[in-house]
Amino acid sequence: MRTAVLLLALLISACVLSQEVMINIPGRNSFSLNGKWNYIVDPYENGYYDYRYEPFDKNENPTGGYFLDRKPASKSDLVEYDFDLMPALMVPGDWNSQDDKLFYYEGTVWYRKLFEYAKKDAGNRVFLCFGGANYETDVYLNGRKLGKHIGGFTPFNFEITGILKEGSNSVVVKVDNKRRRDGVPTLNTDWFNYGGITRDVCLVEVPGTFISDYFIQLAKGKQDLISGYVKLNGQNASQKIRIEIPELKIATEITTGESGTASLEIPVKKIDRWSTSNPKLYQVNISAGGDAISEKIGFRNIETRGTDILLNGTSVFLRGICIHEENPMRGGRAYSVEDARMLLGWARELGCNYVRLAHYPHNENMARVADEMGILLWEENPVYWTILWDNPGTFENARNQLTELITRDKNRASVIIWSMANETPVSDARTSFLKKLVTHARELDNTRLISAAMEVHRDPAKPNDRIVEDPFAEYTDIVNFNEYVGWYDGLPPDCDKINWIINYDKPVMISEVGAGALQGLHGDALTCWTEEFQEDLFRRNLAMLSKIPQFRGVSPWILCDFRSPRRHLANIQDGWNRKGLIGENGTKKKAFFVVRDFYRQKATEFEK
Ligand code: GCB
Numbered sequence: 309m310r311t312a313v314l315l316l317a318l319l320i321s322a323c324v325l326s327q328e329v330m331i332n333i334p335g336r337n338s339f340s341l342n343g344k345w346n347y348i349v350d351p352y353e354n355g356y357y358d359y360r361y362e363p364f365d366k367n368e369n370p371t372g373g374y375f376l377d378r379k380p381a382s383k384s385d386l387v388e389y390d391f392d393l394m395p396a397l398m399v400p401g402d403w404n405s406q407d408d409k410l411f412y413y414e415g416t417v418w419y420r421k422l423f424e425y426a427k428k429d430a431g432n433r434v435f436l437c438f439g440g441a442n443y444e445t446d447v448y449l450n451g452r453k454l455g456k457h458i459g460g461f462t463p464f465n466f467e468i469t470g471i472l473k474e475g476s477n478s479v480v481v482k483v484d485n486k487r488r489r490d491g492v493p494t495l496n497t498d499w500f501n502y503g504g505i506t507r508d509v510c511l512v513e514v515p516g517t518f519i520s521d522y523f524i525q526l527a528k529g530k531q532d533l534i535s536g537y538v539k540l541n542g543q544n545a546s547q548k549i550r551i552e553i554p555e556l557k558i559a560t561e562i563t564t565g566e567s568g569t570a571s572l573e574i575p576v577k578k579i580d581r582w583s584t585s586n587p588k589l590y591q592v593n594i595s596a597g598g599d600a601i602s603e604k605i606g607f608r609n610i611e612t613r614g615t616d617i618l619l620n621g622t623s624v625f626l627r628g629i630c631i632h633e634e635n636p637m638r639g640g641r642a643y644s645v646e647d648a649r650m651l652l653g654w655a656r657e658l659g660c661n662y663v664r665l666a667h668y669p670h671n672e673n674m675a676r677v678a679d680e681m682g683i684l685l686w687e688e689n690p691v692y693w694t695i696l697w698d699n700p701g702t703f704e705n706a707r708n709q710l711t712e713l714i715t716r717d718k719n720r721a722s723v724i725i726w727s728m729a730n731e732t733p734v735s736d737a738r739t740s741f742l743k744k745l746v747t748h749a750r751e752l753d754n755t756r757l758i759s760a761a762m763e764v765h766r767d768p769a770k771p772n773d774r775i776v777e778d779p780f781a782e783y784t785d786i787v788n789f790n791e792y793v794g795w796y797d798g799l800p801p802d803c804d805k806i807n808w809i810i811n812y813d814k815p816v817m818i819s820e821v822g823a824g825a826l827q828g829l830h831g832d833a834l835t836c837w838t839e840e841f842q843e844d845l846f847r848r849n850l851a852m853l854s855k856i857p858q859f860r861g862v863s864p865w866i867l868c869d870f871r872s873p874r875r876h877l878a879n880i881q882d883g884w885n886r887k888g889l890i891g892e893n894g895t896k897k898k899a900f901f902v903v904r905d906f907y908r909q910k911a912t913e914f915e916k
Pocket residue numbers: 498667730731790820865885887
């Protein structure tokens with residue numbers, strides 16, 4: 309009985325969930341819905357529940373939904389809202405930094421956008437595509453519910469072919485950023501819970517049968533074989549697909565079966581592989597029936613051997629930095645190509661060849677700009693701290709967010725690591741949860757490396773020992789851990805006596821190390837919150853970590869100061885986590901240059 313109820317519940321939720329993610333939106337025929345959207349702040353969710361607290365859209369095809377841009381039909385028809393009279397928010401963009409009253413708001417906001425549309429061809433299909441909205445999103449078009457999406461940082465789309473009208477249309481979106489105990493992430497995070505439609509929104513028009521997805525990368529361990537698949541969506545599932553890479557003189561045809569998917573294997577003779585010093589991208593053209601799509605793709609190999617990380621067969625040291633998806637200069641979520649260029653540009657100035665995009669999937673521009681700049685990336689699922697390991701719904705949610713991330717970015721040469729989680733406490737339930745995520749990630753993409761930010765343990769009998777030991781490390785390609793010696797763990801001079809115990813024959817990286825410092829606050833090296841303290845801490849930590857034999861990379865915490873409601877210290881933190889190497893106004897702190905000098909030295913050591 310319980311299983312039947314569970315299945316029914318899963319079925320119902322499956323009906324309204326968003327559809328399979330369409331990739332390479334920038335490469336498609338699209339119509340932007342960015343810009344001003346009228347909004348209603350709805351803390352009681354009056355637009356969603358009736359006065360008995362029953363959802364208006366409990367039926368599959370709701371007509372009675374309240375905030376669905378209804379106009380009074382007659383004088384006696386009472387409608388107690390009017391989007392036309394409401395102010396507007398810019399999309400993309402979080403609501404917190406656009407309206408002072410919404411700075412700390414966590415709850416529901418309704419958005420509405422009116423638009424005119426004329427299809428290019430009557431037989432075409434149209435999809436409504438969102439780059440991301442935090443956290444739970446219900447979408448309605450012309451009064452009809454399209455579906456729901458859960459997860460604040462990954463793309464989703466709905467087909468609207470039958471509902472879209474020639475001429476005027478109204479799209480209404482309910483976004484709810486309440487934190488949830490069973491959510492991914494859960495209630496507790498050390499970052500700001502920006503709400504809203506934080507990334508691009510557009511319509512995409514495609515032929516009846518179209519290329520929905522493809523995976524085109526060098527096969528694992530091979531520099532002379534491109535492999536992957538192409539997937540069609542539509543009635544003519546069985547078709548010839550043409551793949552061309554003109555610069556490599558490649559023109560191949562494959563044929564999809566009934567399922568719409570065809571795998572591909574294209575031998576290549578001489579390919580100029582993508583690397584950090586040569587971020588070579590090739591134009592790839594795919595066509596099938598009436599559809600054609602192109603994008604620039606880089607080809608490279610990434611693997612580990614013993615304790616080495618090999619990029620195109622050569623051992624590399626990952627000179628990294630962690631980044632949150634925030635533009636400290638403007639305030640609020642980062643989303644644009646310009647934001648990506650600014651953040652990754654700073655990483656480049658620091659001497660990085662690698663960036664950890666913490667702690668959730670960042671916007672797609674980051675990976676596209678990193679592809680162009682030659683910066684390696686770690687991309688992370690928001691499984692953070694203490695989520696509900698035993699709850700099947702929480703697992704499905706985490707698995708789905710990981711699927712959407714890998715689907716979106718699997719053709720980006722810059723992305724080399726999928727991270728499953730951050731600082732999760734060791735338990736059987738947690739390890740089995742993460743292990744299932746690894747299996748899933750490897751099924752979706754067997755070409756990249758898997759890791760997670762793990763924790764350091766101590767033995768009370770040996771106060772100077774720091775132990776990295778985690779049953780989950782068995783399933784990862786790289787052992788990554790966060791350490792805060794000198795900050796949460798003793799004082800910076802302690803670095804000189806710490807003894808690291810790491811018994812893994814794998815590359816070891818430090819996914820976080822850092823200290824808080826207020827930019828412009830000066831003092832001696834033992835005065836907390838000064839730039840000198842942070843500078844000294846990095847100097848000592850980097851020297852300490854360099855003694856670990858398997859040390860193959862580090863990503864200090866963090867590039868820029870970022871907003872966090874957990875940081876209350878007046879005149880120092882004021883709502884900001886101050887561990888940035890760059891302050892909230894874009895000014896570099898002293899520690900920035902310590903890390904830069906260390907990276908200069910590492911670059912010459914590893915790239916001789
Ligand atoms: C950590 C977390 C990160 C925090 C950081 C800190 O270990 O992974 O999310 O922001 O420490 O500053 O405490």
